[in-house]
Amino acid sequence: MSELDFNNIDGMHLDVLRELGNIGAGNATTALSQMINKKIDMGVPKVNLLEFKELAEILGGAENPIVGILFGVEGEVTGMMMFILEQKSAHNLVNMLMGREISTFEEFSDMDLSALNEIGNIIAGAYLSSLSSLTNLKIIASVPHMAIDMAGAILSVPAIEFGKVGDKALLIQTGFGGELERVFGFFILIPDLASYTTILKSIGMM
Amino acid sequence: MALIKVGMADLNSCKAPNALTTLGLGSCIGIVLYDPKTKVSGLAHIMLPDSTQIKNNKNVAKFADTAVEKLINDMEKLGANKRRLVSKIAGGAQMFSFGSTNDLMRIGERNAIASRKKLKELGIPLLAEDCGKNYGRTIEFNSETGILQIKTIGKDLKYI
Numbered sequence: 001m002s003e004l005d006f007n008n009i010d011g012m013h014l015d016v017l018r019e020l021g022n023i024g025a026g027n028a029t030t031a032l033s034q035m036i037n038k039k040i041d042m043g044v045p046k047v048n049l050l051e052f053k054e055l056a057e058i059l060g061g062a063e064n065p066i067v068g069i070l071f072g073v074e075g076e077v078t079g080m081m082m083f084i085l086e087q088k089s090a091h092n093l094v095n096m097l098m099g100r101e102i103s104t105f106e107e108f109s110d111m112d113l114s115a116l117n118e119i120g121n122i123i124a125g126a127y128l129s130s131l132s133s134l135t136n137l138k139i140i141a142s143v144p145h146m147a148i149d150m151a152g153a154i155l156s157v158p159a160i161e162f163g164k165v166g167d168k169a170l171l172i173q174t175g176f177g178g179e180l181e182r183v184f185g186f187f188i189l190i191p192d193l194a195s196y197t198t199i200l201k202s203i204g205m206m
Numbered sequence: 207m208a209l210i211k212v213g214m215a216d217l218n219s220c221k222a223p224n225a226l227t228t229l230g231l232g233s234c235i236g237i238v239l240y241d242p243k244t245k246v247s248g249l250a251h252i253m254l255p256d257s258t259q260i261k262n263n264k265n266v267a268k269f270a271d272t273a274v275e276k277l278i279n280d281m282e283k284l285g286a287n288k289r290r291l292v293s294k295i296a297g298g299a300q301m302f303s304f305g306s307t308n309d310l311m312r313i314g315e316r317n318a319i320a321s322r323k324k325l326k327e328l329g330i331p332l333l334a335e336d337c338g339k340n341y342g343r344t345i346e347f348n349s350e351t352g353i354l355q356i357k358t359i360g361k362d363l364k365y366i
Contacts, residue, residue, distance in 0.1 A: 152230020153342025
């Protein structure tokens with residue numbers, strides 16, 4: 001096999017991707033926990049291989065407003081990475097970060113938005129650095145770009161990248177949070193076609 | 207009346223009084239074809255500009271070029287006449303404000319260009335469009351009136 005095709009992905013590859021997701025998300029959660037100086041539990045990450053048609057359903061439907069933070073990935077692995085939160089989850093996360101009481105969500109303030117950007121930065125950095133140390137490859141993230149809009153519209157960006165390879169998209173879903181409110185976030189790592197091969201080779205899967 | 211939902215990388219066609227919709231268009235394009243006489247309409251939610259640039263191109267609804275052709279075929283089966291077809295397009299946003307020099311990020315714009323080109327090639331008039339900018343769109347096409355409704359978060363409904 002010289003190229004990865006998401007339609008023919010086998011169980012072993014999926015396991016590798018799940019494991020990468022697990023380690024990356026674990027690291028990201030630790031980083032976040034240190035930032036807010038509070039213990040954050042993390043559930044077992046779930047790897048979702050979805051058809052484009054059903055992609056937005058996992059985030060409450062194509063019209064549901066979500067927060068997407070997008071990073072360019074550079075170095076020996078190139079591509080993009082996205083961290084996605086439902087608006088409610090994003091609000092809970094900002095509350096945790098700011099030490100505020102959970103209140104009803106109305107609108108993000110400028111302060112909230114910059115906090116979210118910072119959260120995105122930390123999470124992406126931790127995620128990619130664990131991937132980097134696991135694969136021994138140099139992987140760095142660009143500055144974050146954030147958008148808040150309909151799930152379908154935000155997800156069209158990674159979906160188009162997956163669309164160049166196959167007819168499915170791969171999402172790593174992680175739930176984390178304190179006792180009161182759980183926060184559900186999704187990671188999408190989209191290496192360029194060539195980089196996928198690089199990653200799998202580096203961990204001896206190809 | 208039924209409202210027929212078209213997913214991402216998907217297409218469908220219908221006859222009045224039924225209507226077609228696709229939710230949350232981002233950088234993708236919604237291409238609407240319409241025969242005003244028989245009131246047969248079709249909608250494709252395309253993701254990529256050109257099937258010939260991609261190896262895995264089995265899903266014809268994914269690409270601007272192949273989706274339009276498939277849509278015409280399907281619509282002819284419902285009684286549409288290719289020579290009478292007109293079109294409207296929406297979507298092609300740039301959801302994240304990366305440097306516009308990056309080809310990867312300009313995919314919305316490239317999708318819009320490819321859609322216009324394919325329609326022109328087939329001699330199908332493009333009556334109206336709402337493309338570009340940086341926001342998502344939900345569109346709904348009324349086969350009875352030929353009007354395309356565009357819904358955006360935080361903005362008024364738009365009709366083209």
